[in-house]
Amino acid sequence: MPRALVIQLARLGDLLQSLPVITQLHARHPETQFDLLCPSHLADVGHLLPSIDRVLAWDGAAWQRRAMAAQQGLWAKHLVEVDATLMTLAPDQYDCAYVLNQHRRALVAGFLLARNVTGPFLHGPLGETLTPWAAYVRDVAQRRLGQRVHLADAFCGLCGVTPPGRVVTLDPPTVRLPDDLEPIGKHGDPWIALIVGAGETERFVPTEVWRRLLTSFLTSMPQGRIVLVGTERERAAEIQAPLPSSALGRIWDTTGRTSLSQLAVILARCDRVVGSDTGPLHFAAALGRPVIGWYFARARVHETGPYGFNHVVWQAEDMGGETWPVDETVAAIREQGHHAPVGWSVWTSHCDTWGAYYSPAGQSALPPREREGLWHELEPALS
Template sequence: MSHVLVCQLARMGDLCQSLPLVRDLKEAEGCSVSVLVDRRLGELAAHLAPWLDGVFTIDIQAHLETFRNSLSWVASWERLEAELRSLRQARFDRVVNLNFGPLAAAVVKTFGDTCPVEGFGSLGSESPAAEWNNFIRLLLQTDRRLCRFHLVDIFRFHSARKAAPRWSDGVVPSPLTSRSTLGVQIGTRCAKRTWAETRFADVLRTVQSELGVRVVLFGDQREALPARRVARGLKAELVTDLVGKTSLPDLADALSGCDRILSADTGTLHMAAWLGVPSVALFFGPARVFETGPYGPGHIVLQSEPECAPCSESSSCGKPVCSEAIPPAGVARLLAGSQWTPPPPVVLYEPTQVGHCLQYKPVPRRKASAWDVLGLLCWGASGEILPSAQGRVPTLRHALDFLCTHYDLRPWADSVQDNWTDGFRLPGLPPDRQAALTAILRRGWRELLERIRNHDHAGEESLRAAGAAA
């Protein structure tokens, strides 16, 4: 049995989004799997995945502080390597590194001469996953609107086999009632990802007054004051404030007791998704549903898409038009189980399974943009231009079917030339791969045009038949 170490040294949300890969390696490949995580997340990892064969930890914050303040990077590096060196005694057959940065580089150096290391920032040209990670990086560097690969599926690429899905399309969560519990995460780690507390308060007052829903507030100690302000306007007997009062394993247990979660793009949201709790998620600013939407069935995501989106976390913002575009009344209607179509620039997305991967579909069907067409064609093209991706990611056929099913392509097709994809370039892509990508995009676009024409012809025939019958 192969012994694999998965290194995830980032935050709670990243850990939760790494667990499907860990499950693939354990269940589908039959490996013995251990994880290396931040010391603060060790108990949580064991709690969320009790079938793990090992949980190793290092004090990430202490080492980062040492690197920031030390006069000698060499000494700091040596201390980190000394702590990691004990892991070599576990004799791993393979290491998957899911992070960038100096700490991840130390992991690579620690194991580089003892076993194969793959993943981010650790790939030699001989690695089967090297081209894949480079392709994703180039998409993101060129324009984030091009990337339709979910982070979970990017991680899951590192398993040759996939575990049986724990969900299927068509899962519809039950509407909230007086017997329901709604978990709410108000804060985020980034102000540009945070919905105004007054808007959360408006939603919760509505669902309590109309449905009698019990509300449980989650968050860390830094979010205690906003949570108290929100709770003041609610029915005290129907509110439980757990902000700053739970350990991470206790948070997981409390989330498991909820019928629905309301949150922006947070670690709590991703933990709930791993636990199978459906959500209404609010994405705007730097948050992008295609990259980090809740992974699994039954979720509803409201993605605000003004012309300036997606922005970066560090960029300045004079007016948060993206977050203000999401109306509290609409969010309350979704929680109540009512159908509601948001006004532009907000789009409602739901998850669907395509092959082994997840993709988010607009509901209702919407007009395609250039980014929709190019992004999904690149998503389907990766399995053809990258030998290592074949069988692990959706095909061009998947992308074409998805576009035709969930997008109206006619307006876009009427406004561009037949060869418009020929001008698309991914800077940094090797010339042979760029040539292959250009050819696949051209072929994909021509097939889309053919499908549109056939659909139009079928529609005309139906109209003629209906007229003749009349």
């Protein structure tokens, strides 16, 4: 049986946005066994991906330690050691590696672990020329142009397949929650997961703003429950500190207490997931939960909005006014329509043959023409 390795060494959001390409690769090559190489701390998420047979955990910290040792004097023993590590990870070479990252180390990993590599660069491990799709992804990342092809679909283009044209979801894992968190998702309606932090401080929503959102939601929906998720316990404590007594027993603080698998279980039990941290938002979307995202700083809805249907994203157009879509988000949860405060636009998600796209909320879901044009331009054979 042919064996292929998908290499995704970036962050949680990137791994989850690799779901469409993995699905399509498997559909295109049903006879091939697909394995995944991902950062070791994301291995649990890798195991959830359908079509993936084995997950190879890449221990970046260990590599950094080895590099430090080799920097102080490169001896053959260092090469022997790293070679042994790779042999343990993958005793047999893969027939093919699909490299989704543009970092050189991902490409080198591909050439170390596989005989053939499909990746972002042409002409081997030292190539500098980007493939058309890789150049597109780099342009989007560097120039932030609204090109309208979603990153997850661009991954498909990078690997020579078209988008799946449907939404593929993950099954939540069967792991136990701590006993005190077990009631989450039961006895109440609706349950909202709020992601309190973000991977980068520039994407932090002020705790005072989250507190307003919580108060407004709990006041307007007496049966509503809030689950605070993420790793930032202090931020969660700040959000809850001065809440009114009516909030007692309605907020479940899980911050800093859950593994990624347990987080998946919690997200899957909630009716909606709200936040600005794109990684957990993608996780929730992949688990089939409707997501409300606040996109600002470098986050762009058209390229990295949650993949699928019925997600809502408020995109900051001008943050000068320090206005946040608090009331608008509560209204959306209550299904009272989508409105945009000054400085923001609001979008809802869709999916078709050319992949995911977002259209202005409240308007007809016309797919943007640029996408199809881009597919024709970048991959004429596919179109």
